Amino acid sequence: MQFGPACGVAPVRPALQPVAPLTRTSVGIFGYGAFGQLAARHLSPDFAVCVHDPAATSSDDATIAMGDLATVAGCDIVVLAVPVTTLAAVVQAIAPLLRPGAVVLDVCSVKMEPARIMLDGLPEHVHLIATHPLFGPQSAQDGIAGLKIAVCPLRGRRARIISRFLARQLELDVVLTTPEEHDREAAVAQGLTHLIARIMMRMEDAPGHQTSGRITTRSFELLQQAIDMVRHDTIHVTHAIEAGNPFAAPVRQAFHEHALAVLEEAGRR
Amino acid sequence: MQFGPACGVAPVRPALQPVAPLTRTSVGIFGYGAFGQLAARHLSPDFAVCVHDPAATSSDDATIAMGDLATVAGCDIVVLAVPVTTLAAVVQAIAPLLRPGAVVLDVCSVKMEPARIMLDGLPEHVHLIATHPLFGPQSAQDGIAGLKIAVCPLRGRRARIISRFLARQLELDVVLTTPEEHDREAAVAQGLTHLIARIMMRMEDAPGHQTSGRITTRSFELLQQAIDMVRHDTIHVTHAIEAGNPFAAPVRQAFHEHALAVLEEAGRR
Structure with missing residues (x-):
C-alpha cells in the first residue's frame, strides 16, 4: 500500500x-x-x-x-x-x-x-x-x-x-x-533496577527458591512490582542499559563491591 | 504508678x-x-x-x-x-x-x-x-x-x-x-529486600554515586520506596532477619551466585 x-x-x-x-x-x-x-x-x-x-x-x-x-x-x-x-x-x-x-x-x-x-x-x-x-x-x-x-x-x-x-x-x-547527565544518572536508576531484576528473576527460577508468595512484606511487594515492570524488556533494552551506557560498568562494579561487603557483614552475625 | x-x-x-x-x-x-x-x-x-x-x-x-x-x-x-x-x-x-x-x-x-x-x-x-x-x-x-x-x-x-x-x-x-514455612519464605521476602536495601544504601553514601534524582524510571522509584520502608529498621530487626532465620544464609548465598552470573553476563556484552 x-x-x-x-x-x-x-x-x-x-x-x-x-x-x-x-x-x-x-x-x-x-x-x-x-x-x-x-x-x-x-x-x-x-x-x-x-x-x-x-x-x-x-x-x-x-x-x-x-x-x-x-x-x-x-x-x-x-x-x-x-x-x-x-x-x-x-x-x-x-x-x-x-x-x-x-x-x-x-x-x-x-x-x-x-x-x-x-x-x-x-x-x-x-x-x-x-x-x-x-x-x-x-x-x-x-x-x-x-x-x-x-x-x-x-x-x-x-x-x-x-x-x-x-x-x-x-x-x-x-x-x-544533557545526554551525558542522562546516561550518568540512568546508569544508577536503570542499571541497578535491571541488575537487581535480573538477579531476582534468576532466583525465582532456581530450584528450591520457589515460595507460595503468601509471606510477603510491603517492601518486598514493591520490589516485585519494580521487577515486573522490567521483566518483559527486550534484549535490546537490556543491551542498551548494560553495554550502551558508558557509566553502567562502574555502577555494576560498585554494586558488586558493596554487595560483597554487606554479605560478609551479614555472614558474620 | x-x-x-x-x-x-x-x-x-x-x-x-x-x-x-x-x-x-x-x-x-x-x-x-x-x-x-x-x-x-x-x-x-x-x-x-x-x-x-x-x-x-x-x-x-x-x-x-x-x-x-x-x-x-x-x-x-x-x-x-x-x-x-x-x-x-x-x-x-x-x-x-x-x-x-x-x-x-x-x-x-x-x-x-x-x-x-x-x-x-x-x-x-x-x-x-x-x-x-x-x-x-x-x-x-x-x-x-x-x-x-x-x-x-x-x-x-x-x-x-x-x-x-x-x-x-x-x-x-x-x-x-507454620513457623518453618514462615521462616523459609521470609528468608526470601525479607532477606532479599533487606540485602538489596543495605547494598543500595551503601551505594547512596558512596562518593561519586550521588545523583540529582531527576532521571528515574517508575521501577526505580518503586525500588526506592521499598528501600525507604526498611531504611529505619533497627539493628534488632536486621539481626533477626540475617542471623535469626535459619534459611537466610542459603538465600544470601544464592543471591551472591546469581549476582555473579548476571554481572559476568553484563560485563561480556
Whole structure:
C-alpha cells in the first residue's frame, strides 16, 4: 500500500487561509515495537501518525497508518523508536529523505550514543532532540500523565515547543537534561533496577527458591512490582542499559563491591 | 504508678449478669518500641491496653496505660513486642505471672526461634500464638487495613478467635502458616529486600554515586520506596532477619551466585 502526499500533510501550509482548518502536523514513527505502538497511540489524537516498520505492515488502530520509508521520513516530526543497535542504519536510510525544518527525535534508553549517531548522520536542516521516556508499556498501563521523559536538545530550536507539548498535552513530567547527565544518572536508576531484576528473576527460577508468595512484606511487594515492570524488556533494552551506557560498568562494579561487603557483614552475625 | 486489678479487668466474669456490660478484655504489651507503639495504638480502641517497658515509663496516649511487669503479665492477652534477642529473658520473667487461659503472642520477624522459646518457657495453661505482622511503622502510615500478618498457632485453641479479630476488626490479611514455612519464605521476602536495601544504601553514601534524582524510571522509584520502608529498621530487626532465620544464609548465598552470573553476563556484552 502506498501513501498519497505524506500522510495527508501539505508540507507548505497555505499562509493566506487562516480560517480554513490547517492540515494536521504529521508524525512519522520508525519502529512499531512496544514503544513505537505506545507512542503512536498517545500521539494519534493530536497528529496524523504514520508508521514504518518492515516487521509490521498493518495496525489494529484505524487512526494509525503504515507507510513506506520515504513517506514516514517525510513527516513534520520523525520519531525513531528503534533499538540503539539499529539506529545508525535507520539514520543513514532516512537522512536524504528528511524534509528541511523537520524535527527528529529518538527514544532510546541511553542518550550519548544515539545523540552522536543523529548529530553525525542527519542533515543540518533538521532539528534534533534526543529523548528518553522513563517508562515503558508496563508502567504506562494506567496512562502516562505524570510519568517522566528526559529531553536533551541537540540541534535547532524545537526542543521548547516539543517539551511544551509533552508537558501540557501529554501531561508528562519533562526533565530537561544533557545526554551525558542522562546516561550518568540512568546508569544508577536503570542499571541497578535491571541488575537487581535480573538477579531476582534468576532466583525465582532456581530450584528450591520457589515460595507460595503468601509471606510477603510491603517492601518486598514493591520490589516485585519494580521487577515486573522490567521483566518483559527486550534484549535490546537490556543491551542498551548494560553495554550502551558508558557509566553502567562502574555502577555494576560498585554494586558488586558493596554487595560483597554487606554479605560478609551479614555472614558474620 | 501501680495498677489496680489487672488494668480494670475482672479475671472471673460474672456468669449471671449477661445484660451488664462486660469489663473489657485486657491486652498487655511488653516492649514499647516502634512496633509496640503501633500495636498499642491499633488495639486501644478495642481493649484495655497496658504496656511494660523499662525504657518507657510514660505514654503520650491517654488510652494507653503503663504498668509494672506483674500487672502487664496478668492481662487476658499478652503481646511480646520485644526483639528476639530479648525474648527468652522476658519469657522467663513473665512465665510465673501469666494467668491460666491467657493468650500469649509474639511479633518477631522470624518465627521458629520465638516459637521454640515460648513453647519451652511458658506454662501449659496459656494459649500460644506466634505472629509476624508483615509491615512496620513505615508501611502502616496510611493505616493497616489490607496489610498482611502471619499467624502460627502453637498451643491451645485461641488462634481462630484471634485471627478473626485481626481479619474483621483490624482488617488485616491473615496468613495462617507454620513457623518453618514462615521462616523459609521470609528468608526470601525479607532477606532479599533487606540485602538489596543495605547494598543500595551503601551505594547512596558512596562518593561519586550521588545523583540529582531527576532521571528515574517508575521501577526505580518503586525500588526506592521499598528501600525507604526498611531504611529505619533497627539493628534488632536486621539481626533477626540475617542471623535469626535459619534459611537466610542459603538465600544470601544464592543471591551472591546469581549476582555473579548476571554481572559476568553484563560485563561480556
